[in-house]
Amino acid sequence: MRFLLRVLGVFLAIYAALTVLRSLLAAISPARPIRPASAGHLVKDPVCGTYVPEGSALKAENQFFCSEECRQKFIKS
Ligand SMILES: [Zn+2]
Numbered sequence: 001m002r003f004l005l006r007v008l009g010v011f012l013a014i015y016a017a018l019t020v021l022r023s024l025l026a027a028i029s030p031a032r033p034i035r036p037a038s039a040g041h042l043v044k045d046p047v048c049g050t051y052v053p054e055g056s057a058l059k060a061e062n063q064f065f066c067s068e069e070c071r072q073k074f075i076k077s
Pocket of ligand 1: 047048049065067
């Protein structure tokens with residue numbers, strides 16, 4: 001019974017340590033905000049070859065463009 005209590009105590013200590021570690025990590029990393037996948041994902045402009053964040057890219061015919069100029073070029077070609 002004593003052995004079991006000791007094992008339980010070790011487990012509780014590990015669990016507590018992990019919980020503290022996790023909250024420490026959470027306190028350290030909020031400087032890096034979690035962005036939606038669409039904002040950070042880069043898409044390639046087929047006209048000029050520039051990589052643009054999907055969130056700020058112009059879209060036409062399932063393609064992404066860095067600017068209206070490139071979009072017009074693609075539509076006309
Ligand atoms: Zn472009």
